[in-house]
Amino acid sequence: MYPVTSQTHLFKPGSSFDTVIALYNFDRELRLLMFDVIERIEIGLRTRLILELSYETDAWWFTDPRLFTDSQEWVKTVAGISNELSRSKDAFITEHYKRYGPDKRFPPAWKTLETVSFGNLSKLYGNLKPTVKAKDRIAAELMTVNHTYLPSWLQAITQIRNVCAHHGRLWNKNLPGRPKLLPRPPAP
Numbered sequence: 001m002y003p004v005t006s007q008t009h010l011f012k013p014g015s016s017f018d019t020v021i022a023l024y025n026f027d028r029e030l031r032l033l034m035f036d037v038i039e040r041i042e043i044g045l046r047t048r049l050i051l052e053l054s055y056e057t058d059a060w061w062f063t064d065p066r067l068f069t070d071s072q073e074w075v076k077t078v079a080g081i082s083n084e085l086s087r088s089k090d091a092f093i094t095e096h097y098k099r100y101g102p103d104k105r106f107p108p109a110w111k112t113l114e115t116v117s118f119g120n121l122s123k124l125y126g127n128l129k130p131t132v133k134a135k136d137r138i139a140a141e142l143m144t145v146n147h148t149y150l151p152s153w154l155q156a157i158t159q160i161r162n163v164c165a166h167h168g169r170l171w172n173k174n175l176p177g178r179p180k181l182l183p184r185p186p187a188p
Helices: 017-056 069-089 091-099 118-127 133-141 150-165
Strands: none
Touching: 017 118, 017 133, 017 150, 069 118, 118 150
């Protein structure tokens, strides 16, 4: 029997280095598959947020506190967006500031939200008031029943995305958030 301590660095009985390598490779493949799916969800959410809310309100909807439930959360999210925008090296953002420098507003949603993280996009969506009509349309387009389910899914996806992006272990990971489950999913 061998003692398993951090000093001896011995494998537990019945385990092998080959098993460790196989689990590592499995986890790597799982992260790649998840990242591919999450990329599609992120693009879908970004596109729908920009389109639906810009049509319903205006091009600067994300800066209007009247559309959001929690004003403190909205202030934090907008600060995060401002930070991400200031770090952007995208040509369309630098060109916007050259062209519209005197206009102190953010660039319109279709420019600003292209630079924003999935986490901030999901926070924007989750904090929208239930009376915002686009909220249910976006949820329906992403195949959830309504807007009450989607924020918990976006939070969970954000956590998984961050694990994948930072090459963390995904297999057998206990994530803090759990998505609300649909009693009767509208799609397979």
